[in-house]
Amino acid sequence: MGIKAAHYAAALAETRRPAFLEIHAENYLHAGGPAHRYLESLRRDHALSIHGVGLSLGGPSAPAAEDLAARRALLDRYEAHSFSEHLAWSGLPRQYLNDLLPLAYTQESLARVVRHVEATQEALGRRILIENPATYVGFTDSTYSEPDFIGEVVRRSGCGLLLDVNNIVVSAINHEFDAVRYLHELPLQATGEVHLAGHALKTDRAGRPLAIDTHDGPVQDSTWHLFRIALQTTGRVPVLIEWDSQLPEWPALMEQARMAEQAMNDGARETHHAHG
Amino acid sequence: MRTADYERFARALCDADAPLPDGLCAPGHATLADRFAVYRNNVHVSLVEALAEGFPCVRAQVGDEFFRAMARMHVQQHKPSTPLLTHYGELFPDFIGTFEPASTLPWLPDLARMERAWAECWAAADAAALPVTALRTMNAGELARCRFTAHPAVRLVRSQWPIASLWEAHQHTQPDLGELDWLAEDVMLTRPQHEVLLQRLDADAARFIEALLQGESIETAAGRVPQVDAGAMLGFMLDNATLLEIRR
Numbered sequence: 001m002g003i004k005a006a007h008y009a010a011a012l013a014e015t016r017r018p019a020f021l022e023i024h025a026e027n028y029l030h031a032g033g034p035a036h037r038y039l040e041s042l043r044r045d046h047a048l049s050i051h052g053v054g055l056s057l058g059g060p061s062a063p064a065a066e067d068l069a070a071r072r073a074l075l076d077r078y079e080a081h082s083f084s085e086h087l088a089w090s091g092l093p094r095q096y097l098n099d100l101l102p103l104a105y106t107q108e109s110l111a112r113v114v115r116h117v118e119a120t121q122e123a124l125g126r127r128i129l130i131e132n133p134a135t136y137v138g139f140t141d142s143t144y145s146e147p148d149f150i151g152e153v154v155r156r157s158g159c160g161l162l163l164d165v166n167n168i169v170v171s172a173i174n175h176e177f178d179a180v181r182y183l184h185e186l187p188l189q190a191t192g193e194v195h196l197a198g199h200a201l202k203t204d205r206a207g208r209p210l211a212i213d214t215h216d217g218p219v220q221d222s223t224w225h226l227f228r229i230a231l232q233t234t235g236r237v238p239v240l241i242e243w244d245s246q247l248p249e250w251p252a253l254m255e256q257a258r259m260a261e262q263a264m265n266d267g268a269r270e271t272h273h274a275h276g
Numbered sequence: 277m278r279t280a281d282y283e284r285f286a287r288a289l290c291d292a293d294a295p296l297p298d299g300l301c302a303p304g305h306a307t308l309a310d311r312f313a314v315y316r317n318n319v320h321v322s323l324v325e326a327l328a329e330g331f332p333c334v335r336a337q338v339g340d341e342f343f344r345a346m347a348r349m350h351v352q353q354h355k356p357s358t359p360l361l362t363h364y365g366e367l368f369p370d371f372i373g374t375f376e377p378a379s380t381l382p383w384l385p386d387l388a389r390m391e392r393a394w395a396e397c398w399a400a401a402d403a404a405a406l407p408v409t410a411l412r413t414m415n416a417g418e419l420a421r422c423r424f425t426a427h428p429a430v431r432l433v434r435s436q437w438p439i440a441s442l443w444e445a446h447q448h449t450q451p452d453l454g455e456l457d458w459l460a461e462d463v464m465l466t467r468p469q470h471e472v473l474l475q476r477l478d479a480d481a482a483r484f485i486e487a488l489l490q491g492e493s494i495e496t497a498a499g500r501v502p503q504v505d506a507g508a509m510l511g512f513m514l515d516n517a518t519l520l521e522i523r524r
Contacts, residue, residue: 026361030399031399031400031428032402033470035398060277061279095356096355097319098359099322138300138301140299141299204310210314
């Protein structure tokens with residue numbers, strides 16, 4: 001469950017415990033005050049993972065030492081069990097653009113991303129997870145497919161995969177590729193966590209479908225379907241429902257979590273039957 | 277991708293009139309502009325949203341549509357320097373002061389300054405405030421010479437406009453601005469019980485508190501504003517987590 005300020009009270013009163021809560025690192029990098037106080041009380045009863053959106057690991061320069069130190073301090077303060085970031089960039093030094101931007105997949109960018117991931121793992125003192133992106137454009141210079149590029153980052157840096165199933169569905173629509181084939185080309189054995197979310201479906205001026213990674217509604221059927229396929233390889237994994245805008249009431253979020261649990265139970269049963 | 281490629285991509289995101297960066301592709305080239313526009317839109321809409329969250333009272337004053345148009349112009353001129361969006365909006369109050377369509381609401385920049393101060397108070401470091409008992413053992417002479425460091429969460433905003441009353445009016449769903457006296461108001465923001473507390477001050481109290489927060493002695497502060505009851509003011513400050521330590 002991604003935890004937002006609007007849900008602090010409901011989350012504190014919840015008796016059916018989600019397995020873990022996840023926060024965006026950047027929402028808690030300020031020094032103190034009420035947000036930290038709420039997080040401290042939630043942390044008493046829940047495991048916590050931290051998801052970064054601003055380290056810009058796909059960017060032109062390595063994350064600054066003080067930015068890594070700030071995240072290390074946050075991980076230590078809340079004894080978080082996991083840290084994840086994106087295969088993306090989000091601006092230039094001193095100019096933060098607040099979006100997850102795409103990069104060309106070349107030898108050169110691969111070496112750079114691997115260096116950035118290694119520097120981050122070194123500074124945080126742990127293996128991190130890297131999330132596959134949702135993208136709207138590709139690059140003619142790319143010499144790796146996205147899953148191959150991610151596979152190489154995982155292999156060379158030793159990081160894990162944050163499998164964002166909705167991002168695959170979104171990118172598959174936008175770049176007209178086969179989502180199931182892409183899924184199987186990813187290093188699924190390195191999956192440490194799964195993200196599920198909703199997207200918006202539009203058409204562009206040429207009449208082609210354009211999917212936008214909005215996180216503003218329930219998880220779509222196409223994403224649940226791909227998730228069930230992924231589970232056949234990954235087995236049971238920590239799953240996060242990302243619902244970041246047009247927030248529903250807390251019970252609607254809990255229902256999404258229940259559906260994810262159901263998919264994992266069904267998956268375990270199928271595996272059991274298959275083996276025996 | 278070299279640094280220059282990143283810079284070109286970023287420039288094209290920030291400036292809607294800039295050409296698309298070279299080397300992009302999408303299935304069906306006719307749609308490339310629409311696809312790049314998703315990124316442009318994400319950047320601007322998300323940063324406008326960050327300002328909308330940081331300045332709810334300014335937004336309520338001018339209405340959502342006006343606010344978003346004003347914020348969008350600011351976003352075009354000033355991007356955040358870090359991903360900590362809690363700190364974004366430092367330059368917005370001054371921008372509002374130069375935004376011509378807002379000039380009919382001359383109190384708007386001060387209202388924005390107060391909301392900025394509110395966010396700073398909210399985000400500031402936790403620290404145990406100087407306890408009420410701290411001054412009990414001092415004699416009159418020691419007390420007069422006593423100076424303090426300010427608590428990290430305290431903020432003082434002084435205005436010739438009724439910024440506290442405007443803020444209070446907008447805490448109700450149907451604010452009644454017709455009731456306002458339109459007198460100057462000063463505001464102190466502190467976190468005495470963890471949450472942010474906004475209190476209206478009269479001008480004398482604000483001057484006295486400002487002097488103490490700037491590190492002047494009680495004696496000097498009282499000399500500047502002889503009409504205030506220094507003892508009562510000091511008690512008020514201690515009760516409201518305004519001070520951190522006695523300066524030696």
